[in-house]
Amino acid sequence: MIKLQNVHKYFFKDEPREVHALNDINLTIEDGEFTLFSGPSGCGKTTLLNAIGALDSIDSGKIFLDDKEIGSLSEHERTAIRLHEMGFVFQAYNLIPVLSVEENIGFIMKLRGFRESEIKQRVLEVSSMLEIDNKLSSLPHALSGGQQQRVAVARAVASKPKIILADEPTANLDSKNSQKLMDMMRELNEKEGVSILFASHDDLIRESVRRIIKLNDGALVDA
Amino acid sequence: MFSLALKNILFYKGRSITTFVLTFLSTILFVVYVSMMDGSHKSMLENTLKIYTGAIEIYHKDYRDIGGNEYLIQDVKTITDKLLHVEGIEAFTARYETYGLLSSAENSAASMVAGIEPDKEKAISSISLALKEGAFLSDDSGSCLYMGEGLVQKLKLKLGGEVAFVGGASDNSFAADIFKVCGIFKTGSFEFDLSTSFVSRSYFDKLMLSQNKASYITVKVDNLEHVDTINKKIVQTLDSEKLESLTWKTLMKTMVEAMEVDSIFGYISLSLFLIVIFFVIMIYGFINVSSRIKEFGVLRCIGLCNSNIFSLLFYEIFILSTLAILLATPIAGTICYYYSLNPIVIEGIAEMYKDYGIVSDEIPFDFDIFTITWNLAVIYGLNFLSILYPYVYINSFRPIEATKHV
Ligand SMILES: Nc1ncnc2c1ncn2[C@@H]1O[C@H](COP(=O)(O)OP(=O)(O)OP(=O)(O)O)[C@@H](O)[C@H]1O
């Protein structure tokens, strides 16, 4: 369960160019949700995902992951939560340039100490679902945007984390690939009970999710 | 982390090659330079010991502090008989040194006049090789003096000139004689050349009544590195309360200090060199890391903690410096070893050396595994130190900020 209480986040606080990126967010997300944050560009979707993912600090309010309040944890503990409980799909892909596609996808599993054979099998599984299994030995810079995006998704889902935070995972995909991705996500959500939170404008995602949370100017529109 | 480090090294070739080459070159330079410095000190010492001061000298107690005829060694033969049985001694000779007034027709000067055994002296010191004019002494050179160049000039003498000597004999009676300058030497030590003359003992002992007496016995050892062990053996063999046996370390405190000062300057210039290398390696590491801030940010976002990042940097530098050092060590070692056996000979310097009576025109290197080992440890240490600043720099970004870094 994820719970946000009166969460505020500013950029450039107390400067003329101050941005109130998250404005008094109160929100509860149960385990196993399949949910979309939607809203116009710049409304704070990415900022909210980063806050939930213990990636970014907030200025006031509290965020609980189960019973742990993120703000009270050390950077080391937050890192451990990110590694063991979360999977991130970044809007900017953020692949590791020196690792091949295969190694990128398996990287988190490796860090978490999965067995080599298990990693290999799982990498094959997700990469064939996302149709990047023919690119396994390439380096990221040799891939198209859409292919990189699918690698980023594959990396996030491979280790079957408790929560997946996916920021615009379909932005660079055609509808066929978007559909495949959503099918895989839904299967993960339904079979493995993984909570999945999207931030997106994509209608396909809007139609697939079970709950939509609308944001505008950093505030919830109707929860 | 290790395999990721390896991949980073292969991926960021520019940085890897620079770090590798710098480490490689600095290892070679450092090891060779230290070896040359140590080696030239050793040869400097050997040369100085060759001039006059022995590696070991045996005195009657208090001769060095108080002096005077009552502290002369009285039974040279007994002692030298014992020395014949001590292992590690290459040669020895007894010297009788006295101070007196030397007067020429034009001038007078106080001088040390030393009675020496010319043939044995040849085997021990390089006094005979410091000859500038005339000839060195021999057992039957009689009233011939072998005089320092400075003293000759002070007395306004020439080769063959006559000089009157007045001094105290070993029984405290007066002794006076006329000597003739048969040889002039120059060791390069100003003080020494200005105040020293030699005369053959076979003649001098009759004048000074100093047969079988000596100011001290000087000993040459076959290996200078064993001087302390040999000295211990001598003390044991002599087994005498009245005698003391001292090594060059005590005899030449000032020389030892001078060498230490020289070493310190050597090390200062070396440290400057190493600091430059250190900064270049660090700056390259830093430039590399700055261009990878985003990558490190991603790693931290998806769950690498600080210690993971540190080990990543550590492994990268570890692999690079280990490779460089592994490759450089045999090369540097070979250079040191080769030149320790075949010292570098510098032609121009040979002439200068001759003038100074120091007969070596060679700069031998010192080949010492221990020295090489600590040299390598220093290079290693510097390489590891060079990752600290980049590490701090990476951590000055919050992970999510870092992923947006360009
Ligand atoms: N690092 C930052 N520094 C300053 N301002 C920021 C930063 N990140 C986001 N903002 C601002 O915060 C607001 C919310 O940004 P956010 O990235 O969360 O929007 P978004 O809803 O994800 O938009 P998009 O749909 O375009 O991805 C925007 O006004 C943006 O300008």
Ligand SMILES: [Mg+2]
């Ligand atoms: Mg966004």
